[in-house]
Amino acid sequence: MYDADMSLPHALLGLLIVRPRSGYELTKEFESHIGRHAWAAGHTSIYPELNRMAENGLVEVTHEGARGSRTYAATEAGRAELRRWMFDRDRSRKVRNEEVLRMFLISALDPDDAVAYLRGIAEESAEKAAELAKLLAATGPIVQGDPEKFGLLAAEYGRRQYEAVHGWAEWAITQITGQAAEESRSSRATAS
Amino acid sequence: MYDADMSLPHALLGLLIVRPRSGYELTKEFESHIGRHAWAAGHTSIYPELNRMAENGLVEVTHEGARGSRTYAATEAGRAELRRWMFDRDRSRKVRNEEVLRMFLISALDPDDAVAYLRGIAEESAEKAAELAKLLAATGPIVQGDPEKFGLLAAEYGRRQYEAVHGWAEWAITQITGQAAEESRSSRATAS
DNA sequence: GGTTGACGTGTCAATATCCACATGTTGGAA
DNA sequence: TTCCAACATGTGGATATTGACACGTCAACC
Structure with a gap:
């Protein structure tokens, strides 16, 4: 279903497994640690990707707050997918630094x-x-x-x-x- | 002329400054050290980029060998551009690993x-x-x-x-x- | 009551990159 | 002499990513 080496969705999945967050919070995260050392992404990639992942059942909206904010959490399928990706043997290891x-x-x-x-x-x-x-x-x-x-x-x-x-x-x-x-x-x- | 943070042309420039090479040799280089640790690129990005750089005067063809191979070398403008890029203060540090x-x-x-x-x-x-x-x-x-x-x-x-x-x-x-x-x-x- | 700045999400066009395909050459081994 | 592998460069469509633009909300401060 998901290509073996799509990194952005897996990065989002990982963060959402640790703790449910909104797209805005995820964007902030990418502006600091992860984004500076591991994988950069702007909100223009993150929001559409979250929608796509929700459609595919990897994440779900658990809460809708003020200003139209949506809090996402990883589903069971999402957890499984992240685990699969982490231990995927023939991963491609794209590097760009x-x-x-x-x-x-x-x-x-x-x-x-x-x-x-x-x-x-x-x-x-x-x-x-x-x-x-x-x-x-x-x-x-x-x-x-x-x-x-x-x-x-x-x-x-x-x-x-x-x-x-x-x-x-x-x-x-x-x-x-x-x-x-x-x-x-x-x-x-x-x-x- | 060149955007401050275009990495592929600068990677090629750096390699060509150290030693003139053909597109094929550059491709090989990207398959090993540089490509695995710093910046990945396939030949389908490299060849067009070399042509573009030649048009812009950053590199020049110094030798045409067998099988239509062309050896490129960095021009003086190319050297200057790499130096500028290396010391560019507000560089963007895109990371993707x-x-x-x-x-x-x-x-x-x-x-x-x-x-x-x-x-x-x-x-x-x-x-x-x-x-x-x-x-x-x-x-x-x-x-x-x-x-x-x-x-x-x-x-x-x-x-x-x-x-x-x-x-x-x-x-x-x-x-x-x-x-x-x-x-x-x-x-x-x-x-x- | 107005303004400012952080919050929060989105679209769209331009660009960069990847993958599959295409094409021909040269040297060496079977 | 035929075949194969490495040499050598390319195109074109699909996909990913960036940057500019857009829009509305809420809280705090003046």
Whole structure:
């Protein structure tokens, strides 16, 4: 019924399983965590998709609130579909990440530019990692049966990613400026 | 002239700056490293895009070989455009990564499924990290002025990413099974 | 009482991308 | 010498996604 690799409906399904939400709330979610790290989508994709999913019985409207808002929840069929998708073996793993693309293309810059770029990355990733570390410290550990706190898995994932990027950027800088560092080290050695 | 956030042309530009290539070679590149980690594209996007870029003067055909193959190289304008794009401040950072999306949605699985999924991730990421480590060990360190070896930056990036994912998955497993581990630990303590 | 800003959902045209199909070449193995 | 696989580029229709535009609601502030 649903193509094996349609990501947006599954992203919505996942969020609705954790907690029923309105299209508007889902849009907000995509503007922050998920949208910045995993899968971007605007409200113009989300609303039509919700309608389609409702037609297909993956979600249902459980509540209609003020300003014409509709709260959606995942149906049993929706839960089953998400599970199927998560464990689908021959998934296609489409990747499209501008940030990572830029890292791949650093080689195309001349060394000075490359180092400048890497310094920017190092700084930014350290900031982001610290930000998430603070967030994680503020909320306690994950408790079983608390689906809200479960979302911290993603935050910790992000924190570790940023730390890895930070380490890499610093390493890359020493690689590229290696020769220069070598020289200054030996001159220091001579001086002492 | 070019929109600030068109990624495919910039990806092609970056590859052609490192080394002139044919559309076919570019397609191959997208099937392996770049395509799997940064930006996916098939030959049906690549060939038309190359033609468009040639019209716009970002690349030029430097050689026509057998079977109608054309080798493209970046022009001076192309180099400038890539540099502009790399350092563009208000870039849009579109993200679309099914793998990461799945990690965000682990919270939507029930604990047993989540742990099973995480075990799969842990295993897979360890394998990938080892694979890249082997590759990196086989080739020497980055040498200044050798644009080919420069590409190792990306490999090291990948290795560190996979290691981070591995560490995270193991941590996540202990978080979710935490209570169970706690219980079995205390029951062991009682038994002894 | 009016204005502003967040809430909340939607359409439509333009663009980007994917999939299936199409076509011819070259080298090597059976 | 025939066949197959990799080489090499392309078109066209279907689908997905983005950006501009549109519309109405509600609460708070001035």
